[in-house]
Amino acid sequence: MSQVFDVIVLGVGGMGSATCWHLARRGQRVLGLERFDIPHAMGSSHGVNRIIRLAYFEHPSYVPLLRRAYANWREAEVLFGEPLLFITGSVDAGPAQSRVVAGAVDACRLHDLPHELLPARELNARFPGYALPEGHLALLQPEGGFVASERAIVAHVALAQGAGAEIRARERALGWEPTAAGGVRVRTERGTYEAGRLVLAAGAWMQDFVPALAGRAVPERQVLGWFQPTQPAAFALGRFPVFNALFDEGHFYGFPVWGLPGFKIGLYHHLRETGPAETIDREVHPRDEALLRQALRRYFPQADGPTMALRTCLFTNTPDEHFVLDTLPDLSQVVVASPCSGHGYKFCSVIGEILADLATTGETRFDIGLHGLARLG
Structure with missing residues (x-):
């Protein structure tokens, strides 16, 4: 018998952990699945800290997202009771x-x-x-500085758990499929789970779950x-x-x-x-x-x-080094997040909010026009 949730988040690193929190605080029944430890050193979010900066040379449209990211990092650190954002210039x-x-x-x-x-x-x-x-x-x-990246994952997971999310580490996902009812089914090494929506935030393993990103992530x-x-x-x-x-x-x-x-x-x-x-x-x-x-x-x-x-x-x-934040073209119940091309960690706090928007309402108030899947062909 499958266990049933509102949203399953596959990958509980920087992006996935923030998404779990934003979903859980909205009252969603959330399952976060991570194949490694939380946090771990196999992906893209370890190494103690990550730069955050407002003077964003990559594209000016990132700046409004950054302003919200700063606010979300400040809120998270207050709720968690530990500094996460350090301003150095x-x-x-x-x-x-x-x-x-x-x-x-x-x-x-x-x-x-x-x-x-x-x-x-x-x-x-x-x-x-x-x-x-x-x-x-x-x-x-x-206003530039850095985020304590590993501690921020711990913070997001702790806050998500406090809001009712179920987080499971060392449970590798084997695959997913849409259900006849318009939801999703995820198979892991330990069980099978169903949900109305799925957020794929698997980082360097995204190609395993989104074939369209093969050679593009x-x-x-x-x-x-x-x-x-x-x-x-x-x-x-x-x-x-x-x-x-x-x-x-x-x-x-x-x-x-x-x-x-x-x-x-x-x-x-x-x-x-x-x-x-x-x-x-x-x-x-x-x-x-x-x-x-x-x-x-x-x-x-x-x-x-x-x-x-x-x-x-x-x-x-990605080829243009911009993020992917979108739903699958023919499966709107599946949200795709990352890869972030080496400059995305600073945005985790706001991307978690955006992904929660997409997974609950199918749209977001934030401008993510730069980050659609269609641009990758």
């Missing part, structure tokens, strides 16, 4: 006409965001942890590094803004010291290694550290101390 840096700088400027001007445009020399003087090269420009936006190996600064004060919380920076060596991002005893840095698209989530290399190798240290030594030399930690995670990229 954010830096978007690179050549003046680069997409990173020009896009951030456009977003700030369009949405009237406070910001400063600083030449490299001035930014380096204000924040000694930086050594940006001559000729680079930096946009400093005071591509997992990519990413490596994060933490390095002990030789000048700790320059990278302390409150002294060092988070950053996105376009250098000769690639597009890097980083954080002040927090959560682990080191300055955190990563390179978007790292070594551009892609493949099925099950087979991507989870180990860290000397070449991974060398790739991060080349930027460390040149642009953040006061952080070029001993290695504290190196970890892999997965980005799952």
Whole structure:
């Protein structure tokens, strides 16, 4: 006999955990299914923290979503009783006409965001942890920072459970199918469940559940590094803004010291290694550290101390690197969420609200026109 719910959420990572909470607080009978632990280190939401920023160079339409995300993060941390959102300021840096700088400027001007445009020399003087090269420009936006990503998943799950949601970890879904009554049936290693609606938030495993995303939701190996600064004060919380920076060596991002005893840095698209989530290399190798240290030594030399930690995670990229937030064309009871192409975690709190909208009413007040499935063909 199948157990019956209003909504089943498949995947209880960043997006799925927030969706479970937003659904449960609306009185929905919710089942969240996660194949790994909660939280876990197999997907895209671990590594202690994730950047959040309002000066969004990727597309100005993200800014209204971010404003709501900030509000939702603040509400969640109050209800959970633990800080989740930390404001450090954010830096978007690179050549003046680069997409990173020009896009951030456009977003700030369009949405009237406070910001400063600083030449490299001035930014380096204000924040000694930086050594940006001559000729680079930096946009400093005071409201950027980071979200405690793993703790935020714990918070969303705890809040969802408190509102009546049933969350099951270490239960792998084997597949799903529509029912004759217009709902869905999900089979797992442990049982069968039915619901009126299904939210698919399986991250790097989305292709397993949405065949239309095969070749369009591509997992990519990413490596994060933490390095002990030789000048700790320059990278302390409150002294060092988070950053996105376009250098000769690639597009890097980083954080002040927090959560682990080191300055955190990563390179978007790292070594551009892609493949099925099950087979991507989870180990860290000397070449991974060398790739991060080349930027460390040149642009953040006061952080070029001993290695504290190196970890892999997965980005799952669409061709245009925008999210997928939609219902299946012929099955409106099935909501598809993610992949988020390496920049989506900061939106989890509002995406959970959007997915709850789609799973209960079939529509949302938020502008998600950029994120439809049809654009992927």
